[in-house]
Amino acid sequence: MGGRPAVEEPWLDIRRPSSPWWRRRDFLVVFLPLLAAVLTGATLLGVQGKILLPFERIVTLEGKMASKRDYFEDPEVQRLLLKHRIRVHISSSGSREVAVQDISKYDFVFPSGQPAGDLITTQRADTKVYRPFVSPIVLPTYRAYAETLEDAGIATPQRRIGPGLPLYYVLDMEKFLTAIERRQRWNELGIRDHGTSNGNRILVQSSDVCDSNSAGTYLGLVAFTWHGKEDEVPDTDQQADARARAIKPLLEQGMAGSDVFRTYISPEGTGIAPVVVAYEHQYLTYQAQYRAKWGKLDTDRVLLYPSKQFVTQPQLIALNEEGDRLGELVTRDPELRQRAMELGFRILDPAGEVASDQLSTFLEERHIPVPSMEGDNTRSSMPRLRYLERMISIVGGCPAVDIPDVQPLPAKPPSAAAAPGVPE
Amino acid sequence: MSWSSRVRTVRRSRTPRRPAKGTRRPTKTLVALCLAWLLLGTAVTACSTGGPEPVTLRVLASSELADMAPLLDDLREETGIKLEMEYRGTVDAGDALASGSYRHDLAWLSSDRSFQLKRKAAGDHGEPPLATSIMRSPVVIGLKPATAERLRRTTPDGQISWADVADAAADGSLRFGMADPRHANSGLAALVGVATAAADTGGVLRPQDVSCDRLRGFFAGHRLAEDTSAGLVDGFVKDRNNLEALITYESELLALNASGKLREPLEIVYPKDGMVLSDYPLLLLDPARRAAYDTLVEWLKSGPVQKKIMDRTLRRPIDPAVPRLPRLSRPIGNALYFPDDQKVVDRLLADYGDPRRDRSARVIFLLDFSGSMRGERIARLRAVFDGLSGADDSRSGKFVRFYRGESLTVMRFGGRVLDERSVTYESPRDLDRLRGFVASDGFGTSTAIWSALDHAYDTAAFEVRERPGRAVSIVMMTDGENNAGIDLDTFVRRYRARPPEARAVRTYTVRYGEADTGELDRAARTTGGRMADATVQSLLSAFKEIRGCHQ
Numbered sequence: 019m020g021g022r023p024a025v026e027e028p029w030l031d032i033r034r035p036s037s038p039w040w041r042r043r044d045f046l047v048v049f050l051p052l053l054a055a056v057l058t059g060a061t062l063l064g065v066q067g068k069i070l071l072p073f074e075r076i077v078t079l080e081g082k083m084a085s086k087r088d089y090f091e092d093p094e095v096q097r098l099l100l101k102h103r104i105r106v107h108i109s110s111s112g113s114r115e116v117a118v119q120d121i122s123k124y125d126f127v128f129p130s131g132q133p134a135g136d137l138i139t140t141q142r143a144d145t146k147v148y149r150p151f152v153s154p155i156v157l158p159t160y161r162a163y164a165e166t167l168e169d170a171g172i173a174t175p176q177r178r179i180g181p182g183l184p185l186y187y188v189l190d191m192e193k194f195l196t197a198i199e200r201r202q203r204w205n206e207l208g209i210r211d212h213g214t215s216n217g218n219r220i221l222v223q224s225s226d227v228c229d230s231n232s233a234g235t236y237l238g239l240v241a242f243t244w245h246g247k248e249d250e251v252p253d254t255d256q257q258a259d260a261r262a263r264a265i266k267p268l269l270e271q272g273m274a275g276s277d278v279f280r281t282y283i284s285p286e287g288t289g290i291a292p293v294v295v296a297y298e299h300q301y302l303t304y305q306a307q308y309r310a311k312w313g314k315l316d317t318d319r320v321l322l323y324p325s326k327q328f329v330t331q332p333q334l335i336a337l338n339e340e341g342d343r344l345g346e347l348v349t350r351d352p353e354l355r356q357r358a359m360e361l362g363f364r365i366l367d368p369a370g371e372v373a374s375d376q377l378s379t380f381l382e383e384r385h386i387p388v389p390s391m392e393g394d395n396t397r398s399s400m401p402r403l404r405y406l407e408r409m410i411s412i413v414g415g416c417p418a419v420d421i422p423d424v425q426p427l428p429a430k431p432p433s434a435a436a437a438p439g440v441p442e
Numbered sequence: 443m444s445w446s447s448r449v450r451t452v453r454r455s456r457t458p459r460r461p462a463k464g465t466r467r468p469t470k471t472l473v474a475l476c477l478a479w480l481l482l483g484t485a486v487t488a489c490s491t492g493g494p495e496p497v498t499l500r501v502l503a504s505s506e507l508a509d510m511a512p513l514l515d516d517l518r519e520e521t522g523i524k525l526e527m528e529y530r531g532t533v534d535a536g537d538a539l540a541s542g543s544y545r546h547d548l549a550w551l552s553s554d555r556s557f558q559l560k561r562k563a564a565g566d567h568g569e570p571p572l573a574t575s576i577m578r579s580p581v582v583i584g585l586k587p588a589t590a591e592r593l594r595r596t597t598p599d600g601q602i603s604w605a606d607v608a609d610a611a612a613d614g615s616l617r618f619g620m621a622d623p624r625h626a627n628s629g630l631a632a633l634v635g636v637a638t639a640a641a642d643t644g645g646v647l648r649p650q651d652v653s654c655d656r657l658r659g660f661f662a663g664h665r666l667a668e669d670t671s672a673g674l675v676d677g678f679v680k681d682r683n684n685l686e687a688l689i690t691y692e693s694e695l696l697a698l699n700a701s702g703k704l705r706e707p708l709e710i711v712y713p714k715d716g717m718v719l720s721d722y723p724l725l726l727l728d729p730a731r732r733a734a735y736d737t738l739v740e741w742l743k744s745g746p747v748q749k750k751i752m753d754r755t756l757r758r759p760i761d762p763a764v765p766r767l768p769r770l771s772r773p774i775g776n777a778l779y780f781p782d783d784q785k786v787v788d789r790l791l792a793d794y795g796d797p798r799r800d801r802s803a804r805v806i807f808l809l810d811f812s813g814s815m816r817g818e819r820i821a822r823l824r825a826v827f828d829g830l831s832g833a834d835d836s837r838s839g840k841f842v843r844f845y846r847g848e849s850l851t852v853m854r855f856g857g858r859v860l861d862e863r864s865v866t867y868e869s870p871r872d873l874d875r876l877r878g879f880v881a882s883d884g885f886g887t888s889t890a891i892w893s894a895l896d897h898a899y900d901t902a903a904f905e906v907r908e909r910p911g912r913a914v915s916i917v918m919m920t921d922g923e924n925n926a927g928i929d930l931d932t933f934v935r936r937y938r939a940r941p942p943e944a945r946a947v948r949t950y951t952v953r954y955g956e957a958d959t960g961e962l963d964r965a966a967r968t969t970g971g972r973m974a975d976a977t978v979q980s981l982l983s984a985f986k987e988i989r990g991c992h993q
Contacts, residue, residue: 110572119569203644216776217715219644272646272779273555275721276575284762286578290719290777415562415782 075103077340082109082121083128084231086332088300090128092361098353104344126341128334130231130297133238135333136403148334148345150355151363152372153297155235157189157222157322158279160288162212163204164320170207172197173322176390185305185315186389189322191243194220198268199244204292216292224295226274228416233274234406236295240265241409243326251405258405262412269413283319293322298389302362302377305386315386323389497734498524502539502546504532504627505670506691507722509755513747521741523734531669532556532627540564544727548735550576552627552691552720555780556787563784572732574739575721577748577757580774581631582717583607584688584695584708589616596835601714604639604660605840607687611663612845613832613870618687619666619678622797623790628671628690631718633790636660638778639715640841646779652789654991656838658803659845663687667797679703691720693756696769700756715837716778722757802866803913804849804905808898809880810920811854812889814955819921822981827880829982830989831873842989844873851901852879855894856886857926862901891920893927895949895965896936903944914947915971917988919981920962921955930961934968945969950988952976 081090089095090106099106109124121127121138129135139145164187167173172193175184197207197220204216224233242251244265252258278294281287283304301321308316334349336342348354349366359365359380364372378388411418496518508529518524528546530538536557539549542564551557554573561570585593585602592615593606610616621629634647640660641651666681668674671690675698678688688695688708699707724742726735741747748759758770781787809823828834830844844850844867851864863879865872898916905914924930937945948971951962955977963973971991976984 201644215714217642217644218776218778221645270646270648273558273782276573280760280762284758284760285766285771286758286774287762289774292776 076100076105077103078105078107079125079340079344080107080109080123081126081128081341081344082124084110084130084229086128086130088303089358089361089363092357094357094360095354098351098357099344099347102343102347102351104340104347106344121337124341125338126334126336126344128332130332131235132331132333133234133403133406134231135331135335137407138335139333140403142337144337146336146342146345148336148349149331149366150334150349151358151365152331153299153363154327155232155239155324156296156298156301157293157324158282158296158301159293159320159322160214161318161320162209162214163292164322165212166204166207166209167194167322169211170197176323182315182387183317185317185320185387187320187322189324191239191324191326195240195244195268214288220293221271222269222293222295223271223278223291224269224274225276225278226414227269227410228414232295232297234410237265237269237409237413238406239324239326240268241406243324244268251402252409253402253405255405255408258408259412262409265409266413298364299362302381302386306360306362306381306384309384309386321389496522496524498526499547499731499734499738500526500545501528502535502549502727503527503529504535504550504552504722505529505672506532506552506628506694507550508672509697510751512754513750516747516750517738517741521737523738523741525738531625533623533625533630536560539725539727540566542566547726547728547731548738549725549727550722551725552579552722553631554723554725556627556630559782559784559787562782572726572729572735573723574743575723575760576739576742577722577751577755577760578719579691579693579722579757580712580717580719580777581628581635581690582692582695582774583618583711583713584690584698585711586686587706587709589686590709590711599714602711603714603837604636605715605837607663607713608636608640608657608660609832609835609840609843611661612659612840612843614662614846616663616686617665617684618663618689619668619674619681619685620664620689621671621674622667622669623794624796625669626671626674627720628674628694629667630787631720632689633794634780634787635713635716635718635778637790638718639713640838642715642837647781647786647790649783649785649789652786652793654988655793656841656990657794658801658848658990659841659843661794661801662845662847664797691757692770692774696756710772712772712775714775716776717774718778718780719774721760800909800911800913802847802849803915804851806851806853806898806902806914806916808853808855808894808916808918810856810889810891810922810954811860811884812856812886812922814922816885819955823919824877824880826982826985827877830985831877834982834986838986842986844876850876852876853894853898853901854879854882854884855890855897857888857890858886859894859897860884860886888926889920889922889924890927891918891924891961892930892933892965894918896928896933898949899937899940899944899947902947903940906943906947910943915991916947916949916969917952917985918949918962918965919952919954919976919985920957923956923958924961930965933965937968948991950974950991952981952984952988954981954984 083090087108087110090108096106127138129138135147139147161183164173167189168175168187171190173187173189176186176188201219203219207220209216222236224230224236227233227237241261252261275281275291278291279296279300281291282294282296284290298321301319304319305315308314334345336345348358355365359376362377364377366372381388408418410416507527514525514527525548532552533556535549535551536554537560539557540560549571558570583602589610590602593602593610594600596609597603597606607616607618611618620632623629623633637652637657638647640656641647643651666674666677666685668677671694674688674690675694678685679698682704688698692710695708695710698704724735724739726732742751743761745761745764748761748764751757752759752764752767752770756767756770758766811820815823829839830842832843834840834843846867849864849866851862853862854860861879861882865876867873867876895916895918898918902914902916906912928936947969949966949969950971951966951973953959953962953973953975959973959975966973972988974984974987979987
C-alpha cells in the first residue's frame with residue numbers, strides 16, 4: 019500500500035456498470051427515500067467524525083513505529099484523525115530498526131526516541147521533525163521488589179501527597195547497578211521477607227536492545243551511571259567500546275522477549291517479567307484503565323524512577339507532504355494533544371516545554387497519584403549517536419551502523435527554535 | 443481485507459444471470475438495500491453470497507499446534523482466512539526457516555528462539571520476519587501424586603525444584619518422559635530450564651556454565667523420548683506404569699489430566715528454581731501477505747478468541763485482560779532466561795541431545811593414600827564419597843551425585859597402586875561397597891603420583907577399547923609431591939604415545955594439602971582437563987567442581 023497514499027473510496031467504482039433498469043420509476047421509488055435517509059445519517063456520522071463522508075478522499079498514511087503505536091492504535095486518536103481524513107496504517111518494529119532499515123516506502127516514521135530520530139535525520143535531508151510529547155523511561159516492577167530494594171537502601175518512595183501505599187519510587191542507579199554487578203540475587207536481597215521468592219539475579223528486562231528505543235535508552239542510562247560521572251561520556255570509539263564491554267554483564271538477559279510491558283501487566287508478569295524497562299505513559303495508561311475497570315488502583319504494580327533520567331522524545335519524522343500534514347496535526351490540533359495527554363504522555367507546549375500541569379490535572383481527576391516531576395531537572399542528554407550505536411552493537415551483538423560523529427540535535431526540552439512543528 | 447477485494451465481492455453478487463421477469467423487483471430492492479448499506483460503509487459482507495473473500499495462507503506450524511484445528515474453522519467462517527497447516531517439530535521448523543528461503547506464507551511456532559539463534563549464528567542481520575506472540579505455556583513437571591509427596595517431604599519448604607527431581611532420577615526412584623530436545627521445543631525448553639537450574643548462577647547460561655555435564659544424574663531417569671509433545675503424551679499413557687513423571691507444556695499436562703486416560707491425574711509442579719516459557723509467535727514470512735496476516739493476528743488476539751484458545755487448549759492468553767481459568771490461575775514461578783548464544787545450546791544438545799546415546803560414564807578415582815593423608819584428611823575424603831553417594835543435599839549436590847548406571851573405579855595409591863576396585867551403581871548396596879573401598883586403612887609410605895596416573899591410563903585405554911562411545915574420565919586427588927616412580931615428563935611422554943582414543947580420556951586433578959600446583963595443573967591441561975584446588979575451598983566442593991567434566 020506504500021506507493022498508494024490516497025485511496026479512492028470504492029463505491030464510486032461500483033456505480034459504474036450502469037444498466038437501464040435502475041432509472042426506472044419503480045426502482046427509484048424504493049431507492050430514493052433510502053438514499054436520502056442514508057445520506058442524512060452518514061452526514062451526521064461524518065460530522066461527528068465517526069465515518070467518512072462518501073465521495074471524500076481519504077488518505078491512508080503508511081507509518082513505521084515502535085512503542086508509539088499505542089498512540090496511533092488508540093481508537094479515539096484514530097477517530098480524531100479520520101475527521102481530518104487521515105487513516106494511519108502502522109508497521110511495527112523496534113525504534114532502532116525503524117532507523118536502520120529502508121523507510122522509503124513510508125509516509126512517516128515515529129521512532130520513540132531521539133537517537134533513532136537523529137539517525138534518520140542525519141541520513142536524509144528531506145525530512146521534517148515534529149515533537150509532540152515526551153515520556154520518561156521508567157522501570158515498572160512489583161511492590162515486593164520495590165520494598166526489597168527499599169529495605170536494601172537502593173530505592174526510596176517518592177515524596178507523595180495523599181494517603182495509601184506509595185506507587186512511585188526513586189531508584190538509586192549507582193547502588194542498583196552495584197548490586198547487579200555483584201551478581202546478587204533477589205533472594206539474597208531478602209525478597210522472601212516480602213512474600214515472594216526469586217532465585218534469579220537482579221536484572222532489568224527489556225526488549226531487544228538492537229531494535230528498541232527504551233532498551234537503548236536504558237543502556238545509555240547504565241553506560242553513564244556505571245564507572246563514571248554523568249558527564250564522563252565516551253568521546254572516542256575506543257572509550258565507547260570499553261564502556262560497552264564493561265556494562266555488558268549488567269545487561270545480560272539472554273534472548274529478549276518482545277513487548278515486555280504487556281508481559282509485565284499480564285497475570286503471569288510477576289514470574290516472567292518482574293522488573294522491566296518501559297515508558298511512563300504506558301504505566302499511567304495502564305493505571306487509568308485499571309481504575310476505570312475495577313474502581314481502584316493496581317497497588318501491586320509500582321514504578322521505579324531512575325535517579326538519573328533520560329527523557330525520551332518521540333520524533334514524528336515526515337517523509338513527504340502528507341506525513342507533514344499529520345505532523346502538524348499531532349503537534350497542533352487541540353483535541354489530539356488532549357488525547358495524547360490522556361494517554362499519559364507529557365505533552366509539549368508550543369514553547370517546547372513539558373506541559374506537566376495538564377497531566378497532573380488529568381491524573382488527579384482520575385484519582386491516580388501524580389508522580390513527582392522533580393527528576394526533570396537532573397536529566398541529561400543522550401550520548402552522541404555514534405557512540406551509543408557502537409555500545410548497542412557490542413551489547414546486543416548486532417552489526418553497528420556507522421554514523422559520522424556529529425553533534426546530536428538539541429536535547430529536550432527543545433529550544434524555541436526546535437518547537438513542535440518547526441521543521442529542522 | 444483490501445478495498446479492492448471488497449469491491450470484487452460486491453460485484454459478484456450483482457452480476458447474476460439475468461433474473462426472470464417476475465422476480466425482478468425483489469432483486470432490485472435487494473440491490474438498492476445493498477447500495478444503501480454500502481453507503482453506510484458497513485455490513486458489506488451481508489450483500490455478498492459467500493461471506494468474506496476467502497484467503498488461503500500456507501503455514502509452517504509446530505506440531506503441537508494441531509490442537510488449534512477446531513478454532514481454525516471459526517477463523518475461516520469469521521474472516522474468510524483458511525490456514526493450510528504443515529506441521530513440523532519446532533526445532534526442525536526453525537532449522538528449515540534459518541536457511542532463509544521460505545516456502546510458506548507464515549510460520550507459527552511454539553517458540554522462535556531456536557530460529558532466531560540460528561539466524562543470528564548464520565550472520566543474517568536483515569529485517570527479521572514480523573512476529574506476534576499469541577499465547578503462552580510454561581514447560582513444567584507432571585508428577586504422580588505419590589512421587590510428588592515423597593519429593594516434597596525431602597524439601598525444607600515443601601517446594602519441589604529441578605534439583606530434587608535430578609536427585610530422585612539419579613537414585614533410580616524417578617523415571618520420566620521428556621521430548622527429544624533436538625526436534626521438539628518442549629524438550630529444548632526443559633533442557634535449558636534444568637541446565638540453568640543446575641548451573642545455579644541466577645542468570646542466563648554462558649558457555650562456561652555448560653562446560654561440565656551436570657545433568658547426567660537427571661538424565662539417568664530419562665526413559666521416554668519422542669519427537670513431538672503429542673507423541674510424548676501417548677507414550678506416557680502407554681508406559682504409565684513404568685514412569686513417575688512427564689516433563690512438557692503445562693497445557694499438555696492439564697489436557698492429559700482432563701482426558702481421563704490416567705487413573706489419577708498428575709500433580710503439576712512449577713519448579714521452585716524456575717521454568718522456561720513458550721510464547722507461540724506467528725511469523726510473517728511473505729510480506730505480500732501482510733493484510734491477511736494483520737487480520738489473522740487481530741482475530742487471534744481479540745478477547746473472545748483468546749478466551750476460546752484458553753478454554754480449548756489450556757494455554758495462557760497473551761491478552762493480559764482475559765480472566766484465567768482456575769486451573770491457570772496458579773503462579774508459574776520464575777521464568778529462567780534463554781541463552782542468546784547458539785554455542786551454549788549446541789553444547790547442551792551435544793551432551794544430552796541423543797536419547798539413545800551411551801549414558802553410563804565411567805570415572806576412575808585415583809586417590810592418594812600416602813601417610814600424610816591419615817587422620818583428618820582421609821576423614822574428609824570419605825565424607826566426599828558419602829556426599830556424592832547422596833548425603834549432600836545441597837542443590838549442587840543433588841545434581842552431581844553418583845547416578846544409576848554410572849561405573850566407578852577407585853584406585854588407591856602410595857608408592858605404587860595399592861588396589862583397584864570397581865562398581866557399577868545399580869542399587870544402594872553398590873554405593874555401600876564403593877564407600878567401603880575408601881574406608882580401607884592401608885596407607886603407603888611414599889607418593890608415586892605419575893606412575894599411578896600412568897597406570898590409570900592403562901585401565902582407561904582398555905576401557906575405551908572395549909566400549910567405544912562411553913565417556914571415561916580420571917579424577918586424581920593428591921596432597922603431596924611426587925617422590926617415587928616416574929616423573930611428570932616421563933608420564934607426559936608416555937601419554938602422548940598412547941592411541942588417540944586413550945589420549946581423549948581427560949584427567950582432572952584435585953590439589954589438596956601440600957600438592958604441587960604447577961605440576962597438577964600441567965598434567966591436567968596436557969590431557970585437556972583442569973585442576974580444582976581444594977586448598978581454597980572444601981574438598982567436597984573441589985570434587986563437585988569437576989564432576990561431570992569429561993570433554
